[in-house]
Amino acid sequence: MKKRVIAVLLFMLGIVLTISAAEKKMLLVCEEYPPYQYSENGRVVGIHNDIVEEAAKNLGIKVEIILVPWPRALQMVKTGKADGIFSIFKTKEREEYLYFPKWGISKAKNIFITYKGSGIKYSGDFREMKNCTIGILRDNSYGEKFDKADFLIKEDSKTSENLLRKIILKRNKVGIMNYEVAKYHLNKMREEEKIEYLFILIT
Numbered sequence: 001m002k003k004r005v006i007a008v009l010l011f012m013l014g015i016v017l018t019i020s021a022a023e024k025k026m027l028l029v030c031e032e033y034p035p036y037q038y039s040e041n042g043r044v045v046g047i048h049n050d051i052v053e054e055a056a057k058n059l060g061i062k063v064e065i066i067l068v069p070w071p072r073a074l075q076m077v078k079t080g081k082a083d084g085i086f087s088i089f090k091t092k093e094r095e096e097y098l099y100f101p102k103w104g105i106s107k108a109k110n111i112f113i114t115y116k117g118s119g120i121k122y123s124g125d126f127r128e129m130k131n132c133t134i135g136i137l138r139d140n141s142y143g144e145k146f147d148k149a150d151f152l153i154k155e156d157s158k159t160s161e162n163l164l165r166k167i168i169l170k171r172n173k174v175g176i177m178n179y180e181v182a183k184y185h186l187n188k189m190r191e192e193e194k195i196e197y198l199f200i201l202i203t
Contacts, residue, residue, distance in 0.1 A: 026056070026061060026064070026083040027066070027081075027083050028052065028063055028064070028082065028083065028085065029065075029066055029067075029072075029082040029084070029085050030044075030049070030065065030068075030073060030085065030086050030087060031073055033046075033087060033160075033178075034184045034185070035047055035180055036049075036087050036106070037049040037065075037087065038067070039067055044065045044066070048086055048087050048105055052065065052086060052105070053065070074139060077097065077098060078097050085098070086105075087108075089108060089141040089143065091141045091144065092144070109180065110142050110176055110178055110179070110201065110202040111177065111197055111198055111199060111200070111201060111202060112134075112200075113167060113174070113175050113176075113182055113196065113197055114167065114175075115168060115170055115196070116196055118170075118173050118196070120132065120173060120174060120196075120198065121198075122200055123200065126145070126146065126149045129152060129174055130153075133155050133174070134152055134153060134155065134172065134174045134175065134176055135154075135155055135163040135167060135172040135175035136163070136175070137156070137160065137177075138156040142202055146202055160177065160181055160182070160185050163175050164177075164185055164186060164191070168191055179197065
């Protein structure tokens, strides 16, 4: 069986069962994804980062956590250049090269967002969005049902800020984002009043 590395957002405490604490320092990769993890004064901080570091400390495991662009983070764990990754959504494709333990540190709250006055409504059926261009983050997963909905028109953005800006400028009618991440960036951009959240969770 091909060796798999650790996936951690679903960061689960069971990951340590596969690694001897005395072996080496674990290199964990993640992307800039506030408020879950981000750079501040040259350090990686955030909700998920704090949990990962505390769990590692309690279990006697040394970790180094670095922020890299998401495509690079995925490539690093695929090629064995990193020992683990967070925050990451579980998919069948990723299970080919990642080990996802049973329990996670958080549950993704992905929702559709649109600009104020767009008239877009969402009751839980993706087909309601089939005539809209939906902004997504490149190489992100939003769950198997959404990822495989090939009748939807999807447009990549490199960053959360770019995705939000396209909606604010009405280049895209709809985007899909983690609710907490969207709120963080919109508050920072002082643009939240221009956005409507369609609150039914995407699963």
